[in-house]
Every structure is written in C-alpha cells, then in structure tokens.
Amino acid sequence: MALSCPPSAMEKTRSTVSHSVEETFNNSKGCSECVMTAAQKLQAHCVNAASNKIWYFCSIRFDSNNFFGTADVSITRTYRNVKTADDQEAFHDTVWQLLEWVKMSAATKSNRFGIGKINIASQDLTIYGMAQCTQDISGNSRQGCPYQIGCVAVTGSCRLRYEAHNFIFTAEVPLFPADQHTAPAPAP
Incomplete structure (x- = not known):
C-alpha cells in the first residue's frame, strides 16, 4: 500500500517494538508492517488532510510544508x-x-x-x-x-x-553516573 503524501513525509519505527533493540533495527519486516498499519490508520482517519502525524509502534508525519530539520516539540x-x-x-x-x-x-x-x-x-x-x-x-x-x-x-x-520498571527489552541498560554530565559514547 502506498501513501499519496504531500512533499514532506517521514517514518520512524519505535525501537522497543521487539524484544531487543538490536533485533528491531535489523528487522525491516517488523518496521515495514508497522508503517503499513500506521499508514492505513492515517488514510482511514485523515482523508484530505494537508498535514498530520501518528505515533503507533512507529510514527508517520506528513505535511504540505517542508519540515525536515525543523523540530516539532509540541x-x-x-x-x-x-x-x-x-x-x-x-x-x-x-x-x-x-x-x-x-x-x-x-x-x-x-x-x-x-x-x-x-x-x-x-x-x-x-x-x-x-x-x-x-x-x-x-x-x-x-x-x-x-x-x-x-x-x-x-x-x-x-x-x-x-x-520505574525496565521497559526497554535489552539486558544492558547503561547506568547514569551521578557525577557524569556527558552522553555515553555511541554504540559500535
């Protein structure tokens, strides 16, 4: 199924969809299925909309204006x-x-x-x-x-x-040290 999108469109799959972060990033099928479901929901509920966004287990955002590089923090x-x-x-x-x-x-x-x-x-x-x-x-x-x-x-x-519980589904979650104010090194 293809979405007829305005000029600016973006999708993102939530990393905690599967039981491991690594599995999600290497699982294009799971991401594709999520985007397809989200696209179907957008088409069903947002007919003729010039812009919209949906967060499912993934997200889709589209707009008739170019939003790339502009943070939407609303x-x-x-x-x-x-x-x-x-x-x-x-x-x-x-x-x-x-x-x-x-x-x-x-x-x-x-x-x-x-x-x-x-x-x-x-x-x-x-x-x-x-x-x-x-x-x-x-x-x-x-x-x-x-x-x-x-x-x-x-x-x-x-x-x-x-x-207050581990929802991340990965065995190794880095502990934030109280005296450290910099981000951890990027994963290899």
Whole structure:
C-alpha cells in the first residue's frame, strides 16, 4: 500500500517494538508492517488532510510544508503513571538529569535512540529512560510529566519515556553516573 503524501513525509519505527533493540533495527519486516498499519490508520482517519502525524509502534508525519530539520516539540500525547513520587522535587531533578542524558545519547547516534537508567537511593527506585528522535533533528525540550513515577511524552519529532520498571527489552541498560554530565559514547 502506498501513501499519496504531500512533499514532506517521514517514518520512524519505535525501537522497543521487539524484544531487543538490536533485533528491531535489523528487522525491516517488523518496521515495514508497522508503517503499513500506521499508514492505513492515517488514510482511514485523515482523508484530505494537508498535514498530520501518528505515533503507533512507529510514527508517520506528513505535511504540505517542508519540515525536515525543523523540530516539532509540541506535545501530541502524554501518558502519565497515576502514582507520584514521594519526594517530588528530588525525583523531578533526578528524572530530568536522566532524560537530558538519554536525549544527548540519542543525539550522538545515527539511529537517534538513547537509553539509560538512574538509581534514586532515597526512594529505593531505579528509573529507566529512553529518547528516540527522527533522524533530521538532534533533540527536544524539557516537557512531560514532572512528578509521575512513569511517563511517555510524544511530539512530532521525538518520543521520551521513563518508568520505574525496565521497559526497554535489552539486558544492558547503561547506568547514569551521578557525577557524569556527558552522553555515553555511541554504540559500535
């Protein structure tokens, strides 16, 4: 099935679709099937639209104006965990450190996908984070869910997520060191 798209169109498959990050990036069939399903949903719900975006397990964005290289950081969707942190200020600061770290990690990799985790000893929590952006931009701004134990924030250009459980489906999630303020080295 082919989409009749305006001049600017882009797709991106979410890296946590399969049970391993490496498997997803090497699984063009899974990505293609996701894009096909998302395209069908767009065609069914967005007839004659000049622009639109959909985040399924992948994303499709199209517009009659050229948007390549222009970050769309307007939040399309936010999914929040109903539970809030005990020490909200400390939690907020720690989570934003992690999210900044995974965003910097994503910005340095060709696949624009960054993951990490951070321990919050005072609350006996490990928070896992992920950032995934389209290849035409390098980052995102601070937005989302400041005090919830888990959150997904989706924009036209990026997806940010953090949770108090490992949702990343890979055995090795880098631990964010409290004294490190630079992104991890790109994966080989």
